[in-house]
Amino acid sequence: MKKILIVDDEADIIEILQFVLESNGYECITAMDGEAGLKLAREANPDLIILDVMMPKINGYKISRLLKYDNKYKDIPILMITARSQEEDKIIGEETGADEYITKPFNVDFVVEKVKKYLG
Amino acid sequence: MTKFILVSDNANTEKDLKSVISKFSFEMICLSDEDEIESYINSDNIPLFIFDSESINLDIVSIIRKYKLLIQTKDIRTVVLLPEKNINYDILKYVNSYVTRPINEQLFMSCINTNLNLYETFKTLSKNNNELAKSLYQLNVLYNTSTQLAGSLDKTNLINIMTDGLEQSLSLSLCYALILNEVNDIQLIIKSIFPVSQRLENAIKLRALLNFKNLFSINPLIDDIKIVKHNKDNYGEHDLNILGYDNLFAPVNIKNKFYGIIEVFREQDFVPDDTKCFSTLVKQVSLPLESAILYEEIKDTNIKLEKLERLKSEFISIVSHELRTPLTSINSALDIILKGTTGEVNDAMEKFLNLAKRNVTRLSAIIYDLLDLSRIEAGKMEFRFEKANINLTVELVKNTLENLAKEQNITIESQLDNNLGMVYVDTQRMEQVLTNLISNAIKFTKENGKIEITSKKISKEDIRENPFFDSLPSEMSDEYIQIAVKDNGIGIAKENWNKVFEQFKQIENSLSRKVGGSGLGLPIAKRLMDAHKGFIWLNSEINKGSVFYLAIPLMSEKEIFKLSLEQDIQKAKQDRLNVSLCAFRENIVDGKSFTDKIISDDVIRKNTVYKEYSYTEDNKRYYYVYSVDVDSFVFDFEVRKVDGYIKANATGYEECDIVYSAALYPRDAQTADELLKKVSIFSKEDSDEKNINS
Numbered sequence: 001m002k003k004i005l006i007v008d009d010e011a012d013i014i015e016i017l018q019f020v021l022e023s024n025g026y027e028c029i030t031a032m033d034g035e036a037g038l039k040l041a042r043e044a045n046p047d048l049i050i051l052d053v054m055m056p057k058i059n060g061y062k063i064s065r066l067l068k069y070d071n072k073y074k075d076i077p078i079l080m081i082t083a084r085s086q087e088e089d090k091i092i093g094e095e096t097g098a099d100e101y102i103t104k105p106f107n108v109d110f111v112v113e114k115v116k117k118y119l120g
Numbered sequence: 121m122t123k124f125i126l127v128s129d130n131a132n133t134e135k136d137l138k139s140v141i142s143k144f145s146f147e148m149i150c151l152s153d154e155d156e157i158e159s160y161i162n163s164d165n166i167p168l169f170i171f172d173s174e175s176i177n178l179d180i181v182s183i184i185r186k187y188k189l190l191i192q193t194k195d196i197r198t199v200v201l202l203p204e205k206n207i208n209y210d211i212l213k214y215v216n217s218y219v220t221r222p223i224n225e226q227l228f229m230s231c232i233n234t235n236l237n238l239y240e241t242f243k244t245l246s247k248n249n250n251e252l253a254k255s256l257y258q259l260n261v262l263y264n265t266s267t268q269l270a271g272s273l274d275k276t277n278l279i280n281i282m283t284d285g286l287e288q289s290l291s292l293s294l295c296y297a298l299i300l301n302e303v304n305d306i307q308l309i310i311k312s313i314f315p316v317s318q319r320l321e322n323a324i325k326l327r328a329l330l331n332f333k334n335l336f337s338i339n340p341l342i343d344d345i346k347i348v349k350h351n352k353d354n355y356g357e358h359d360l361n362i363l364g365y366d367n368l369f370a371p372v373n374i375k376n377k378f379y380g381i382i383e384v385f386r387e388q389d390f391v392p393d394d395t396k397c398f399s400t401l402v403k404q405v406s407l408p409l410e411s412a413i414l415y416e417e418i419k420d421t422n423i424k425l426e427k428l429e430r431l432k433s434e435f436i437s438i439v440s441h442e443l444r445t446p447l448t449s450i451n452s453a454l455d456i457i458l459k460g461t462t463g464e465v466n467d468a469m470e471k472f473l474n475l476a477k478r479n480v481t482r483l484s485a486i487i488y489d490l491l492d493l494s495r496i497e498a499g500k501m502e503f504r505f506e507k508a509n510i511n512l513t514v515e516l517v518k519n520t521l522e523n524l525a526k527e528q529n530i531t532i533e534s535q536l537d538n539n540l541g542m543v544y545v546d547t548q549r550m551e552q553v554l555t556n557l558i559s560n561a562i563k564f565t566k567e568n569g570k571i572e573i574t575s576k577k578i579s580k581e582d583i584r585e586n587p588f589f590d591s592l593p594s595e596m597s598d599e600y601i602q603i604a605v606k607d608n609g610i611g612i613a614k615e616n617w618n619k620v621f622e623q624f625k626q627i628e629n630s631l632s633r634k635v636g637g638s639g640l641g642l643p644i645a646k647r648l649m650d651a652h653k654g655f656i657w658l659n660s661e662i663n664k665g666s667v668f669y670l671a672i673p674l675m676s677e678k679e680i681f682k683l684s685l686e687q688d689i690q691k692a693k694q695d696r697l698n699v700s701l702c703a704f705r706e707n708i709v710d711g712k713s714f715t716d717k718i719i720s721d722d723v724i725r726k727n728t729v730y731k732e733y734s735y736t737e738d739n740k741r742y743y744y745v746y747s748v749d750v751d752s753f754v755f756d757f758e759v760r761k762v763d764g765y766i767k768a769n770a771t772g773y774e775e776c777d778i779v780y781s782a783a784l785y786p787r788d789a790q791t792a793d794e795l796l797k798k799v800s801i802f803s804k805e806d807s808d809e810k811n812i813n814s
Contacts, residue, residue, distance in 0.1 A: 012449040016456065023461055054441060083441040105448040105484045108455045 001027045002119045005046035007037030007063070008081065009055045017050060020108045021115065034058030041067055046076060048118055050111070051098070053082045061096045068097030077118040081106065122236060123147045125160055127183065128172030133201065137170070140225050146232075154183055161190050167239040168197045168232065173211060174221075184214045195242040197235035251393075258397045261289035265401060269408045273415045275301065276309075279372075282405040283311050283382070289397050292384050294362050297372070298328040298345070299380035308347045314356040316349060323360060328381065335371050335378050366390050370402045374410045436494050443487055451480045489640035492552075496647045503546040503651060505687060507680060510543050510550065510601055510672060511536045511575060517554040518573060525562050525571065532558070534573040540601050541577075543672045544680045549648050550672075553656075556641040557605040557668045564609035564666070572606045583671055588617070588657040597673035600654070608665035617658055621646040681733035681744065686792035688731070688748050689785050699785040701746040703799035706779075708739050744799075 004026050006017050011032065018028045029044055031037035035057040041049055049067070051060040060080055067073040080098040100114050122145070128134060129152035141148055151157060160166050169191065173180050184198070191198060198215040202208075204222065212218060216235060219228050265285030272278050276299075283295050294312040301307065308328055310316055316324070325345060365385040372380040382402055390398075454477045456462060458470065465473065495501040518532055525532050561571045580596050583589070612620065620642045642656075649656045653673050660666035675683065685701070692699045732745040783789055783798035 010445050010449070013445065013452075016449060016452040019456060019461075020452070083444045104444040105451050105480075108452045 001025065002047040003027045003029065003045065004115065004119075005029050005031070005037070005040055005044065005049045007031045007034065007040075007049065007055065007060070008052040009033060010052070013052070013081075016108065017111065020112060024112055024115075026115070026119070034060070034063055038063050038066065041073065041076070048077045048079070048115060050079045050081065050115075053080060061098075064096040064098045079111070079114055121145050121147045123149060123166055124168035124170060124232070124236075125157075125166055126150045126170045126172065127157060127178065127180070128152065128170075128175050128201075129178050130172055130174050130176055133172045133174060136223055137228075140223060140228055141232075144229065152178070154178060157183065157187060158190070161187060161194060161196065164194065166196060168199065168235055171198065171200045171215065173200055173202055173208065181208065181211055181214075184211065188214050195239060195246065197239050199231060199235060255393060258289040258393070261285050262397065262400060262404075265289075266404050269405060272408065273412045275299070275409060275412045275416070276307065278405055278408050278412055279309060279380070282401055283309060285401050286382075286384055286398065287311060289401070290384065290386060290390070290394050291388075292386050293365060294358055295382070295384040296324050296328060297380055297382040298332050299372070300332075300378070304344060306345050308345050309350070310347065311350045312358050312362075313352050314358045315351050315354065317357050317359045320359055320362060321347070321349075323363060327363070328383070331369065331381050331383070335381060368395060368398045370399060372402060372405060372409070374406050374413065379406075379409060432494070436491060439487060439491065444484065447480055447484050447487070451477065451484075454480065486640070489644060492644050493640055493647070496644070496651070501651070503549065503687075505544050505546055505684060507542045508545050508547045508550070509540075510545070510603065511538065511540065513547055513550050514554060514573060514575060514603060517551055517558060521555065521558050521562065524559065528562065528565070528569075529567050530562055530565055530569045530571060532571045532573065536573070536575045537577065540575060541674055542677075542680070543601060544675050544683055545652055545672060549652075553645045553648050553670065554603070554605075556645050557670070560641065560668070561605055561607035561609065561666075565607045566609065569608050573603065574606075575601060575603045577674065578602045578671065583655060586657065588659075589655070593653075597653070597675065597679075599674040600671040601674055603670040603672070604667050605669075606665065606667040611662040611664055611666055612658065612660040613662055614660075617660065620658070621656070677733060677735070681731070682792055682796065684731055685746055685795065688746070689792055689795070692748050692785060697748055698787070699746055699748050699795070700782065701744065701784075701795050701799055702780060702782045703745075704741075704743040704780045706741050706743075708736065708741050744796075 004021055006014050006021075006028055007030070008014050008017075009032050014030045014032070018030060021028050029040055029046065031040050034055045037049075037051070037055070038058055040046070041063065051063055053060040060082075064078050064080060067076060067078065074097075077100075078098045079100045079102055080096065081102050081104060083104040099118070102111060102114065124146065126134060126137060126148055128150060134150045137148060149160070151160070161169075171180050171184055172178075180200070184200070197217075200211055200215045200218045201223075202211075202218050202220045204220060207220070216238075217231050219231050262285065265281060268281045268285075269278060272281060279297050279299055283297055286292060286295055292311075292313075294310070294316070296308060296310045299307045299309065308325060310321065310324060325347070329345070362385050365387050366389045367383055367385045368390055369381070369383045371378050372382055384398065386394075454473055458465060458473050458477070492501070514534065514536060518534055522532060558571065558573070565571065578600050580598050580600070582602075583596070583600065584592060622643060646656050649670060649672075655671040656669065658666055658668045685699070689699050691697075731747070732743065734741060734743040736742070781799040783795050785795055789795040789798050
């Protein structure tokens with residue numbers, strides 16, 4: 001079973017994504033802040049990562065950058081969830097290396113579609 | 121009675137002189153002891169010394185030489201009595217006059233009188249001189265103080281400059297100023313030479329407060345007063361006796377309002393000149409104080425405005441992030457239930473779940489629109505202008521919305537002119553405008569309706585003659601692309617035509633609620649068209665349908681280049697960046713282009729994004745290229761590099777005859793026009809300047 005890491009500081013979003021992805025036959029592990037997310041990404045061998053941008057401790061862009069510049073993890077697909085807020089606008093434009101961007105409010109089917117594109 | 125001194129130990133001389141002066145009102149003191157001389161000189165009431173050269177034991181010459189300097193500083197006159205014969209003329213160098221023996225009474229008296237008169241004259245003169253010096257000093261202090269006052273916009277600093285000026289010009293013992301900044305902010309500044317005793321401080325506080333209460337209608341509490349003390353020296357102490365010194369007092373006015381009071385104390389009595397100096401200095405501070413207060417108010421307002429602006433941005437940010445996240449949760453949850461993953465959904469449930477979902481969608485649309493509108497209004501909307509074929513954008517939007525139209529059995533037809541040329545737009549924003557117009561058309565058209573989209577070229581005059589516009593900008597493009605979206609829906613009454621573009625002024629609220637949407641779509645479209653220097657208008661008839669028109673300015677490649685340069689300069693101005701512009705002209709030989717090579721060889725652009733524009737005319741190729749965010753150092757380096765590159769590679773390209781020029785914003789020019797002019801070194805030959813700047 002393919003393993004997906006969901007990193008988001010919103011418990012509700014995690015729950016929804018987890019439900020949808022699990023009912024589509026994926027295994028999910030979750031983290032609620034950037035630090036824990038980065039740790040899991042490095043230690044739990046996920047096949048794909050769904051990352052929220054604005055998060056406490058380490059933001060999604062940074063996590064994405066850290067992983068994509070590391071040969072060990074650079075092949076893990078990253079789906080970035082963005083709310084297109086002003087703070088995000090400020091850090092946007094930095095090279096993040098994320099594979100896909102999903103804008104809030106998103107459609108769950110769309111997310112599943114994107115996940116399927118990478119994991120089959 | 122006028123006194124003078126005779127320095128002699130010769131009894132005859134004393135006797136002789138006494139007999140002479142006995143007829144006049146003089147008093148003569150005869151000193152035979154050298155040690156007494158100095159104290160008489162210093163007593164300041166002896167105008168004249170007579171030295172007897174026929175003294176017996178006294179060495180008159182050395183005495184005169186010894187006291188010469190002291191006598192001179194006191195302006196005391198000196199006369200020497202000389203013998204009849206064997207005169208030592210050397211002595212005459214050290215005295216003012218001489219009298220020879222035997223003493224001629226008249227001559228002697230006239231010598232004495234002359235010297236006494238001279239003494240008086242000297243005294244008056246030196247007194248005047250002192251006063252002049254004092255006035256000059258005061259003036260100098262006044263001048264310095266006013267210069268300093270003009271250079272400060274800080275209230276406390278101004279008061280300090282004033283009190284310092286007073287201290288310097290009047291040699292004060294103590295000075296205090298009680299300043300009312302605000303009702304609860306009262307400051308007492310005490311400046312004195314010596315430290316101030318606690319008793320004196322309390323007394324000054326009380327005195328200041330009483331003076332203050334007499335002038336001001338407010339009653340400050342003694343504890344509200346903040347005391348600031350300065351003293352020059354740390355030894356000694358000023359006590360209550362200071363209050364017995366001579367004093368000057370003045371209120372500090374700003375326009376006709378009291379701002380504070382000032383009182384100064386001095387051991388020596390004040391003379392009229394001092395009073396003048398005092399009042400001038402106190403008056404002088406009022407104008408800069410007024411400016412300082414105004415400055416503070418402006419600063420306060422600015423800080424408040426900045427805070428408001430920040431709050432607004434924060435609010436926008438909160439709206440965008442904090443509202444979207446819960447909406448995402450709601451929407452996703454609804455989706456999950458609707459799909460039946462969590463259990464069977466009956467018809468009624470589905471109906472209401474769909475209702476909820478529709479409204480969530482509407483809510484997120486409103487949030488997007490609100491965000492857009494506030495970004496445009498705050499000037500924070502970022503546009504990514506690019507060359508575009510607007511017909512492609514129209515087709516794209518049409519295709520996207522065709523499904524929505526089909527649901528209502530509405531057909532969308534388009535008739536687009538394919539020879540329109542390029543526009544310079546933010547295609548995403550144009551898509552937004554078109555989406556809004558077409559989806560509006562769909563919403564307001566009945567089942568089986570028809571929507572027609574057409575595009576064509578129109579001229580400036582077409583817009584000028586359009587009765588829809590009350591006023592038009594003075595600067596307009598010559599040609600525009602007009603896009604019309606025509607429906608056969610419910611139509612809009614003429615009195616409401618303009619209102620549809622005003623934010624939050626929806627017409628027929630019930631209808632727009634029925635069809636959904638934020639009601640902000642058209643106001644946003646209007647503002648987006650404004651940002652494109654374009655126009656939006658409509659024509660409509662109730663129950664027959666509406667036509668919404670867009671006019672997008674048509675531009676030549678040159679105009680587009682100039683516009684993008686202008687926009688990048690604006691951006692650079694905001695971000696304090698540089699814009700460097702280079703222009704080349706070469707003779708094209710055998711179709712070889714050297715300028716292309718310069719660009720492709722990375723000589724110019726390094727890692728920066730650059731924009732270019734080129735054209736060929738009469739076998740000459742013109743090449744313009746600019747980049748943003750190159751600092752002047754790098755820029756100079758780049759230009760030198762180009763220069764070096766041309767020289768190093770010139771062999772193969774000599775016949776190309778390349779001319780180049782470069783300029784930098786903001787170093788060389790402030791606008792796109794000026795910058796282009798700066799690099800138009802070849803303008804005279806081929807009127808290139810006219811081409812690029814037209």
